[in-house]
Amino acid sequence: MTTLDTGQMQKPDLAPRDNYLTHTRGAWSWLFTLDHKRIGIMYLVCVLSAFFVAGIFALLVRTQLLTPEGTIMGQDDYNQAFTLHGAIMVFLVIIPSIPAALGNFVLPIMLGAKDVAFPRLNLFSFWLWVSGALFFVLALVSGGLDTGWTFYTPYSTDPNSAMGGMIPAVTGAFVLGFSSIFTGMNFIVTIHRLRPPGMTWFRMPLFLWGIYATAILQVMATPVLGITLALLAVERAFGIGIFNPELGGDPVLYQHFFWFYSHPAVYIMILPGMAIISDLIAVHSHRHIFGYKFIAYSSIAIALFSFLVWGHHMFTSGQSPLVNVIFSAITFSVAIPSAIKVFNWLATMYKGSISWNTPMLYAMGFIFIFTIGGLTGLHLGTLATDIHLHDTYFVVAHFHYVMMGSALIAMIGGLHHWWPKITGKMYNENWGRFAFALVFIGFNVTFFTQFMLGSQGMPRRYATYPADAGFQIYHVISSIGSYILAVGFFVTAGYLLQSMFGGRRAPANPWGGRSLEWQCSSPPPHDNFSETPTVGDCYDFSVLEWNEDEQGYVWRSDIPHPGEEEPGGH
Amino acid sequence: MMSTLATILPAMLGDATGPTFWMPEAASSVAGEIDWILEFINVISYIFFFIIVFALVYLAVKYRRDPERKQISGDGPTHNMTLELTWTIIPTLIVLVIFWVGMVGYIDLRESPDDSYEVGVFAQKWQWTFSHPEYGVTEGGELTVPLGRPVRVIMTSADVLHAFFVPAFRVKQDIVPGRYSTLWFEATKPGSYQLYCAEYCGKDHSKMLATVRVLPEDEFQDAMGKLAREYEDLPDADLPRYALVRLYNRCSSCHSLDGSTGTAPSFKGLWDRTTGGSTVFTDGSSLKDHMGSGGEYEVPENYIRESILNPGKYVVENFTNVMPNNFASQLKPRQIEALVLMMKHMDELVDEDGNIIEPPETEEPKESAMTETTGDGG
Numbered sequence: 023m024t025t026l027d028t029g030q031m032q033k034p035d036l037a038p039r040d041n042y043l044t045h046t047r048g049a050w051s052w053l054f055t056l057d058h059k060r061i062g063i064m065y066l067v068c069v070l071s072a073f074f075v076a077g078i079f080a081l082l083v084r085t086q087l088l089t090p091e092g093t094i095m096g097q098d099d100y101n102q103a104f105t106l107h108g109a110i111m112v113f114l115v116i117i118p119s120i121p122a123a124l125g126n127f128v129l130p131i132m133l134g135a136k137d138v139a140f141p142r143l144n145l146f147s148f149w150l151w152v153s154g155a156l157f158f159v160l161a162l163v164s165g166g167l168d169t170g171w172t173f174y175t176p177y178s179t180d181p182n183s184a185m186g187g188m189i190p191a192v193t194g195a196f197v198l199g200f201s202s203i204f205t206g207m208n209f210i211v212t213i214h215r216l217r218p219p220g221m222t223w224f225r226m227p228l229f230l231w232g233i234y235a236t237a238i239l240q241v242m243a244t245p246v247l248g249i250t251l252a253l254l255a256v257e258r259a260f261g262i263g264i265f266n267p268e269l270g271g272d273p274v275l276y277q278h279f280f281w282f283y284s285h286p287a288v289y290i291m292i293l294p295g296m297a298i299i300s301d302l303i304a305v306h307s308h309r310h311i312f313g314y315k316f317i318a319y320s321s322i323a324i325a326l327f328s329f330l331v332w333g334h335h336m337f338t339s340g341q342s343p344l345v346n347v348i349f350s351a352i353t354f355s356v357a358i359p360s361a362i363k364v365f366n367w368l369a370t371m372y373k374g375s376i377s378w379n380t381p382m383l384y385a386m387g388f389i390f391i392f393t394i395g396g397l398t399g400l401h402l403g404t405l406a407t408d409i410h411l412h413d414t415y416f417v418v419a420h421f422h423y424v425m426m427g428s429a430l431i432a433m434i435g436g437l438h439h440w441w442p443k444i445t446g447k448m449y450n451e452n453w454g455r456f457a458f459a460l461v462f463i464g465f466n467v468t469f470f471t472q473f474m475l476g477s478q479g480m481p482r483r484y485a486t487y488p489a490d491a492g493f494q495i496y497h498v499i500s501s502i503g504s505y506i507l508a509v510g511f512f513v514t515a516g517y518l519l520q521s522m523f524g525g526r527r528a529p530a531n532p533w534g535g536r537s538l539e540w541q542c543s544s545p546p547p548h549d550n551f552s553e554t555p556t557v558g559d560c561y562d563f564s565v566l567e568w569n570e571d572e573q574g575y576v577w578r579s580d581i582p583h584p585g586e587e588e589p590g591g592h
Numbered sequence: 593m594m595s596t597l598a599t600i601l602p603a604m605l606g607d608a609t610g611p612t613f614w615m616p617e618a619a620s621s622v623a624g625e626i627d628w629i630l631e632f633i634n635v636i637s638y639i640f641f642f643i644i645v646f647a648l649v650y651l652a653v654k655y656r657r658d659p660e661r662k663q664i665s666g667d668g669p670t671h672n673m674t675l676e677l678t679w680t681i682i683p684t685l686i687v688l689v690i691f692w693v694g695m696v697g698y699i700d701l702r703e704s705p706d707d708s709y710e711v712g713v714f715a716q717k718w719q720w721t722f723s724h725p726e727y728g729v730t731e732g733g734e735l736t737v738p739l740g741r742p743v744r745v746i747m748t749s750a751d752v753l754h755a756f757f758v759p760a761f762r763v764k765q766d767i768v769p770g771r772y773s774t775l776w777f778e779a780t781k782p783g784s785y786q787l788y789c790a791e792y793c794g795k796d797h798s799k800m801l802a803t804v805r806v807l808p809e810d811e812f813q814d815a816m817g818k819l820a821r822e823y824e825d826l827p828d829a830d831l832p833r834y835a836l837v838r839l840y841n842r843c844s845s846c847h848s849l850d851g852s853t854g855t856a857p858s859f860k861g862l863w864d865r866t867t868g869g870s871t872v873f874t875d876g877s878s879l880k881d882h883m884g885s886g887g888e889y890e891v892p893e894n895y896i897r898e899s900i901l902n903p904g905k906y907v908v909e910n911f912t913n914v915m916p917n918n919f920a921s922q923l924k925p926r927q928i929e930a931l932v933l934m935m936k937h938m939d940e941l942v943d944e945d946g947n948i949i950e951p952p953e954t955e956e957p958k959e960s961a962m963t964e965t966t967g968d969g970g
Contacts, residue, residue, distance in 0.1 A: 097795045170792050176769060177752040182914050183717075183794050267770025273753060274768060308657065309666030316676050338755060338790075339766045340773045343702050347695050354687040358680060364644060365679040371651040373668030378656060386652055393644045397637040404690055406697025407630045410762040413755060413790040477614045477630070479759025481790045484798035488786060492611075534665070561670075568662035 041446065045548040056141035059546065061148050062127030063444070066437075068151065069123050072114040073430075079107035081508055084468075084501040090489040100485035101168040102185070106158075108171035109191065113198045114155055116425055117287065119433045120294035121240070122147070122205050125233050128440060129209060131539040131546060132227050134218035134555045139211040143204050150201035157194030161187030170483060172284070173251070175265035175276040179258040188258055192251040199244045199251070202290070206240030209233055218538070220557040220584050224315060227537040227560050228304075231318040232297020235325040239286045239293070243329070247283035250276070274339055281332035289328040291425050293321055295432030296363055299388050302439055303367045305535040306382035307374030310561040313366040320359030327356045334403060338412045346405055353403040360396050364389060380454030381533070384435025387462045388428055395423030398473065416476025422469045431461070434514065441518065442532045446545040447525030453517035460510030467503025471496045529574025536560045540575075556585030609781060619785055619806070620761035621742075621778040622701055627762075629697050633690055701763065704776030708744035711735065715767045715789070716750035716916045718796035718845040729819040730922065733841035735787065736805045736819075738812040742778040750916045755791035758804055766791050779806040795855065796845045823926050828933075831926075833951060835934035836941050839927060846915070849938070850946025856915065857908050860946065863935045866892050872909040882906075896932045 042059045052060055082103045086095050095103065130138050138144050161167045165186020169178040173192060177183045213234050217226070226234075253264045254276070263269025265276040304311040311317065333341060333349030367389055376382060398420045402408050411417060442448050475496040480487060487493050531540040537560045542550055558565075566575040577583065609618040614634065615627050655666065712723035713735075722735040737743045747756055749769040756775065757764040765775040779785075789800035807815055826834055840849075846856035857871075865871050869880030879895065882888045889895040898905060900923070903915035923931075934941065942948055 097798065101792075101795065101797070168794070174753060174792070177792070177794060180752065182912060183752055267768075273770075307655070307666055308664070309668055310670045312668065313671050313676055315671070316680075338764050340768050340771070343698070346698065350694060350698075351691055354691050357687050358684055361683045362676070362680055366676075368644065368647045368651060369668070369672075369675070371648075371655060374651070374655045374666035375657040375664045376652055376655045376666075377659075378652070386648060389648055390645060393641055397640055400633050400637060400687070400690055401630065404629065404633060404694030404697075406626050406694045406701060407633065408694075409698065409701055409764050410626055410630075410759070412764055413757070474614065478611070478616050479757075479786070479788070481757060481788045481798075483792040486798045488801065491786060534662075563665045564667075566665070 040547060041543065041545040042548045043446070043545055054145065056137065056145055057548065058126050058130050058137050058141065058144060059444075061144050062123055062125075064148055065118060065123040065126060065151070066444075068155070069115055069119050072110050072155065073119075076107050076110035076115060077508065077511065079103045079110070081504060083107060084504040086485065087487075087497045088501050090487050090494055092486045095485070097485045098166075098168065098185075101483070102166050104483060105167050105170050106162075109167065109195070110158065111426075112171050112287070112291075113195050114151075114158070116291045116429050116433075117198075117202055118151060118205070119430065120298060120436065121209065121233055121236055121290075122151070122201075124298070124433065124436050124440060125209065125294065126205075127444060128539055129212065129230065129233060130216070131542060131550050132230060132537050133212065133216050133221070134538045134551055134557065135212065135216040136549050136551070138208050139215055140208050143208055147201045147204040147208070150197055150204070154194045154196075154198035154201060157190050157197060161191035161194065163187075164190055167191045172280060173254060174280075175254065175257070175271070175273045176267065179254060179266050181258070189255050192255050196248050196251045196255075199248045202240045203244045206237035206244075209237040210241065213237075218554050218557055224318065225557065225559060226318075228300035228311065228314065228317055228321075229297045229537075231321050232293050232300070235321040236290050236293045236297075239290050239325050239328065243283045243286035243290070246279060247287075250279040250283065253279075274336070274341065277336050277339055278332070281335045282329075285332040285335065286325075286328045288421075288424070289324055291429040293324060295388070295429040296321065298432045298436040298439070299367065299385050300363070301535075301537070302381050302385040302435055303370050304561050305439070305533050305563075306377045306379060306385065307371050308377070308534055308563050309370060309374035310559075310563070311366070312369035312372070313362075314561065316362050317366050320362045323359040324356060327352065327359070331356060334408075337405060337408045350403055350405045350408075354400075357396065357399065357403070360392075364393060364396070377533070378455075379451055379533075380449075380458055381435050381439040383455060383458045383462075384431055384438065387458065388431050388435065390462075391423055391427035391431060391465065394470070395420060395428055398423065411476060413482050414476035415472040415480045415482060418482055419469045419472035419476060422472070427465050427469065431465070434461070437518075439533070440539070441521070442528030443539055443544050443546065445522050445525070446528050447521045448528050448532065449521035449525055450517050453513065457510050457513040457517065460506055460513060464503050464505070464507030464510050468500050468507055469503070471500045471503070475500070526573075529569075529572045531566070531575040532573070534563055534566050534568075534575040536563055536566060556583070558584035616759045617781075617785075618760065618762070619779055619781040619783065620758075620763070621780055622697075623760070623762045623780075625697050625700060629693050632693060636686060636690065701775075704744045704774070705742045705778075708742040708776055709738060710744050710746060711737065713745050713747040713756060713767065714750065714922075715747065715754035715756070715800075717752065717793055717914065718789070718800040719842050720787070720789075720800070720802040721842060721922060722802075724816060724819070727816040727820050729816060731819060732802075732839070734803050734805055736807060736812065736815050737779055739779055739782050739806050739808045741809070742776055744776045745774060747773050747775075750918060752793050753791045754789045754793050754800065757788045757790035758785055759788075760785040761804075764790055779804070782806050782808055799845055823924070823930060831930040832934040832937040832941055835927070835930035836948065839923075839931060840934070848946060849942045849948075850944075852946075856911055859935065859938060860942075861938075862896075863938060866895050866935075873906045874909055874911075875906070877906075879906075893932050896935050897928060900928060900931060 042057055055061060086093050086100050167187040168185045169188065178188055213230055256262050257264045257266060261269060263271040265271040265273050267273060300311060300317055331349060331353045333345055334353045337346050402411060402417065402420055438454060475493060480493045528544040530543050538555055538557060541555065565578055565581045567578045569576040611617045614630060618624060618627060710725060712725060714721040719732060721730055721732050723730040745756065747767040749767045751769060754767040755764055756767060761777040763775050763777050765773050767773055783806055785804045787802040787804050789797060793800065823834055846854050848854050848858040849860055851858045851860040869878060869883050871879040901920045903917055904913045907913045
């Protein structure tokens with residue numbers, strides 16, 4: 023039986039050695055690399071750039087709404103700003119953020135593998151992402167995009183209504199869909215085929231369960247989006263009636279198609295977030311995860327239920343009341359696995375030894391924010407109250423609590439968690455905590471006010487609003503929150519970038535994690551592991567101890583590695 | 593049982609209809625029940641939120657790691673089937689109750705009483721037209737409804753999706769082109785309530801507002817009578833002002849009065865441009881080519897008339913035609929006449945900045961009542 027390359031762990035080697043960053047040099051070696059780690063980094067850079075752009079649009083939207091008549095933009099410009107904010111955040115940022123950027127980096131290492139199952143397909147996925155992004159740029163220069171990220175018909179297919187960038191934009195979303203499908207396929211095969219000796223399904227880190235459930239959704243739901251967007255483009259370009267009633271089509275059909283993908287897409291965004299949090303809580307509480315199987319099964323349950331609830335986006339669309347009642351009932355079933363996860367995370371903290379470092383703060387912030395996001399889902403899943411709340415800021419607040427406050431916060435928590443592994447450098451912990459405070463406070467100030475705004479009746483996607491409806495005070499508070507949030511992100515970008523040049527050298531295992539990525543050096547070598555390691559229970563942290571020389575955790579000398587017979591034997 | 597509970601409890605709690613922290617003023621028969629359901633879910637949410645956040649903070653503080661003692665690792669239980677089943681089953685029962693309460697409330701929202709008063713709603717970018725089939729009248733920018741009678745709204749759209757949303761009534765329904773959709777409400781408080789378009793419909797989506805005016809039965813009958821008669825009884829001299837205050841709100845989202853260019857040409861100076869023939873069309877011809885003896889628009893008024901009834905025929909240069917072509921069915925001949933006269937007399941009706949000049953004091957009461965009912969634009 024093969025064993026882990028334990029030499030580097032027991033005798034820390036601080037001398038510079040070959041790693042994936044220094045393995046080859048030059049732009050070409052990056053752009054056409056097959057190394058999952060470099061592809062992950064390229065995704066990360068691109069996704070964060072798109073996040074910056076879409077964040078600027080968000081700030082424009084918030085600034086516009088400071089005054090009832092609009093502060094900085096006309097109606098058309100505002101409509102473009104919120105459309106681009108939504109479309110970029112969804113298609114270019116949140117969907118690829120955790121699976122494609124962090125997942126690509128971490129997943130094969132967690133499996134002790136040298137790479138994903140199909141490295142070339144992986145690179146192709148990345149370049150599809152870049153092409154999709156270019157199509158969005160093309161949409162901007164060919165007339166703009168003002169349909170909202172949902173591309174609702176008949177507005178989107180009527181040349182007299184939607185702006186000219188419609189076809190490039192749906193082409194972009196179509197191409198991005200394939201990027202997502204290929205990533206999902208790659209991960210499914212990788213998890214099935216490349217698990218190391220000792221890693222049964224129920225010994226996988228929960229991050230992998232989450233990514234696996236996500237990949238199923240990506241592969242099964244995204245093709246429906248592709249077909250739908252293709253039909254949309256055909257209708258717009260050639261006037262073939264599919265969704266437009268003037269041509270004999272049905273606009274509500276489009277909504278069914280769209281949400282059949284886009285509701286699972288919500289879980290494509292949140293499941294990887296939950297996956298990260300499960301690992302963060304366990305590692306930084308230095309304590310075995312509580313209820314492993316319930317967390318793992320709940321990921322799969324969420325993935326399956328998510329295919330059956332799309333109609334809850336359409337309670338006011340005109341679908342029949344009976345259908346609404348059925349969708350409402352099924353919708354509540356999703357609440358249960360989400361609640362199970364939250365309770366299991368809390369139980370994991372019980373009797374833990376909780377480090378209040380930046381990743382753990384983000385994980386705890388996630389629990390707080392996701393609780394609010396989940397509980398306000400009850401108001402929206404309930405038919406009687408959804409009728410009033412639908413298409414108001416209550417919905418805007420709810421999905422920002424889930425998609426931004428939960429999915430993206432988890433992504434940032436995960437970025438801090440794996441930053442030492444990715445870059446080989448430690449960031450400044452105090453700056454990290456300070457930026458977390460700004461992000462957490464800014465986020466809640468921005469979006470909690472929007473619950474009141476919405477339940478008081480403020481509709482979504484309004485460039486202006488009546489001055490006498492009492493909305494302005496909420497808008498002002500919300501906008502101030504968004505500026506705090508922006509400062510938090512700039513501070514984060516600042517100290518992370520600084521750490522790359524001035525940061526302390528990261529040990530192999532700074533936090534005390536036991537999944538395999540913490541058992542190779544930081545940053546990992548080009549091939550991750552020279553020999554395929556054997557794994558045990560990745561949440562049993564009692565095998566690790568703090569090593570003062572290394573400033574990190576190492577395997578206890580009196581405990582054998584999995585697959586070894588004698589303590590410390592080699 | 594749940595529905596009785598849902599009706600009894602609000603009554604026990606006192607029938608507050610003013611705005612609360614969460615909800616706006618309540619002014620319809622269903623609002624009490626909806627607000628009760630919302631508060632019910634709120635209470636459940638508060639309880640869960642405080643349990644979770646208390647546990648989170650308590651555990652984080654109590655089990656905080658001493659940064660100097662890095663050797664310690666936690667050792668709590670790794671699973672507990674009883675606990676897992678408890679926090680699976682209790683939330684399941686709770687959400688079942690919430691679902692049931694919400695379903696019962698929803699059925700009340702959707703099933704309109706048989707004796708409802710019927711109103712037609714016609715939505716188009718970016719204006720509302722309301723019709724009262726019983727009285728054969730239409731209004732724009734303002735929907736007048738009777739107090740204490742169920743009102744059934746039958747809605748359709750000329751172009752894209754819109755949605756009818758009155759927060760004070762807690763009702764909302766999408767309006768889909770090519771089909772009818774419906775909702776009902778019974779207003780319980782006289783007054784004016786904001787109506788929004790809640791489904792994104794393009795450029796002036798946020799300007800697609802109207803008011804719902806709730807009147808006691810006798811005042812409602814008077815208002816309908818006035819609407820039915822107003823333009824038939826008016827002296828010709830009052831027609832231009834009638835068109836400006838009662839009809840222009842269906843034009844205002846595209847045609848300005850102050851000369852600014854919107855989606856469509858401004859009405860300011862339109863009559864001069866028409867008689868002068870200076871307007872140039874997208875096909876390259878100018879209005880002058882179609883005027884003069886034997887021309888299509890020998891009488892310039894015909895150009896205005898044609899532009900209202902058949903807007904796509906000649907489109908002014910630099911614009912695209914997005915105007916609905918259904919005004920022929922919405923406007924009576926005398927209303928079209930009023931609109932033509934409004935164009936001719938625009939200089940007397942509005943000032944340089946497009947503000948409506950108030951009529952002299954010696955107006956008849958009917959005229960002032962008319963001005964009062966001006967909606968805030970479609």
